[in-house]
Amino acid sequence: MLIRDEMSRNNGKMSFKRFMELALYEPGLGYYSAGAYKLGEPGDFVTAPEISPLFSRCIARQCRQVFGILGKADILEVGAGSGVMACDILLELEQSGALPEHYFILDISADLRERQHTLVRQRVPHLLKHIHWLDQLPAAEFKGVVLANEVLDAMPVHRIHISKDTEQEYFVNTNNNGFKWGLDEVSNEHLHRRIITIRQKLGQEVCDKGYSTEINLAAESWVQSIADIMACGLLLIFDYGFPAREYYHPERSDGTLMCHYHHHAHNNPLMLIGLQDITTHIDFTAVAEAGHDAGMTVSGYTNQGHFLLACGLMELAKITSYASDERTLTEIRQMQEIKKLTLPHEMGELFKVLALTRGIEAPLLGYSLKDDRGRL
Numbered sequence: 018m019l020i021r022d023e024m025s026r027n028n029g030k031m032s033f034k035r036f037m038e039l040a041l042y043e044p045g046l047g048y049y050s051a052g053a054y055k056l057g058e059p060g061d062f063v064t065a066p067e068i069s070p071l072f073s074r075c076i077a078r079q080c081r082q083v084f085g086i087l088g089k090a091d092i093l094e095v096g097a098g099s100g101v102m103a104c105d106i107l108l109e110l111e112q113s114g115a116l117p118e119h120y121f122i123l124d125i126s127a128d129l130r131e132r133q134h135t136l137v138r139q140r141v142p143h144l145l146k147h148i149h150w151l152d153q154l155p156a157a158e159f160k161g162v163v164l165a166n167e168v169l170d171a172m173p174v175h176r177i178h179i180s181k182d183t184e185q186e187y188f189v190n191t192n193n194n195g196f197k198w199g200l201d202e203v204s205n206e207h208l209h210r211r212i213i214t215i216r217q218k219l220g221q222e223v224c225d226k227g228y229s230t231e232i233n234l235a236a237e238s239w240v241q242s243i244a245d246i247m248a249c250g251l252l253l254i255f256d257y258g259f260p261a262r263e264y265y266h267p268e269r270s271d272g273t274l275m276c277h278y279h280h281h282a283h284n285n286p287l288m289l290i291g292l293q294d295i296t297t298h299i300d301f302t303a304v305a306e307a308g309h310d311a312g313m314t315v316s317g318y319t320n321q322g323h324f325l326l327a328c329g330l331m332e333l334a335k336i337t338s339y340a341s342d343e344r345t346l347t348e349i350r351q352m353q354e355i356k357k358l359t360l361p362h363e364m365g366e367l368f369k370v371l372a373l374t375r376g377i378e379a380p381l382l383g384y385s386l387k388d389d390r391g392r393l
């Protein structure tokens with residue numbers, strides 16, 4: 018109703034970006050803002066911190082290295098989901114005597130903020146006093162680590178179509194029973210400029226056949242806004258995606274848009290509105306360039322598998338026996354979790370970790386095994 022009303026005020030159509038924004042974040046109705054359980058086994062999809070505390074404990078180690086360089090510093094986690102990553106990071110840092118001054122959480126969803134609070138109160142009540150929920154980014158002069166796991170993929174994107182000699186943007190129109198796709202002129206100049214670069218990357222032959230994809234300008238503005246408040250520190254972005262030349266690949270001619278509903282993945286965002294997640298992969302070249310343009314240094318880019326192993330995943334897991342019949346149940350469970358997090362055909366290769374820094378010269382722990390910045 019809300020979407021239809023807004024469309025009827027705009028000649029019966031809406032940009033896909035606006036549609037995705039309402040479907041995911043409209044207070045009380047959007048996927049992330051309404052009450053249903055989203056993350057983990059009972060929800061629609063599973064993220065790395067939900068798979069194993071080892072993921073967050075590795076990140077804690079990367080934070081600890083940065084605290085060693087900066088002295089007293091804070092953590093800001095953006096888009097904290099269930100709150101489990103905050104609990105596990107704080108537990109690990111507490112154990113190693115390296116708690117941050119503050120652990121800030123900024124989440125667009127009021128419903129998730131409540132769930133995070135409940136989880137922290139239940140799991141680590143003694144650490145509750147370290148966590149502060151924010152309504153907006155802290156004022157400038159932030160010193161510390163900003164974390165975003167699977168946040169940029171959930172930001173609303175523009176969908177575009179390139180053909181022989183035209184460029185168009187996807188809009189959503191009303192249909193008798195629901196919604197349908199429509200194509201119209203590109204709505205802003207910034208998109209036009211990006212399309213020119215994408216066209217060059219793809220080459221004429223691919224464009225002649227028709228190519229649909231998406232452009233995530235919101236992710237780039239978000240990086241700019243983090244750069245604006247960062248006095249010194251590290252911004253770590255975890256997400257699925259590729260460098261531009263793989264993202265805008267001839268074979269990906271229908272883009273990377275995916276929807277998740279009860280662990281089923283499909284590519285139709287125009288159904289189950291407010292009930293399913295809508296995501297796109299990240300163009301890490303664009304995100305790194307946004308950081309660079311905002312005066313930050315691109316300090317590392319690797320895949321999740323290499324990042325976690327470099328942060329000491331295997332030492333943290335404490336697997337004592339490599340003979341599978343001698344392992345304890347905990348070790349068997351941990352081995353399964355490690356495989357999910359690191360193997361190339363699971364999350365190990367598709368998920369990437371990008372580091373943007375200001376005022377940190379030392380090489381970062383997470384990139385000591387492999388750094389693929391050259392591919393960006």
Ligand SMILES: C[S@@+](CC[C@H](N)C(=O)[O-])C[C@H]1O[C@@H](n2cnc3c(N)ncnc32)[C@H](O)[C@@H]1O
Nearest residue numbers: 049064096097098123124125126166167168171
């Ligand atoms: C896919 S979930 C990931 C949650 C968590 N990081 C995890 O890995 O389990 C995306 C999260 O980002 C939040 N989010 C999306 N856009 C945001 C924004 N612009 N600012 C803050 N939070 C945002 C959502 O509310 C949700 O908590």
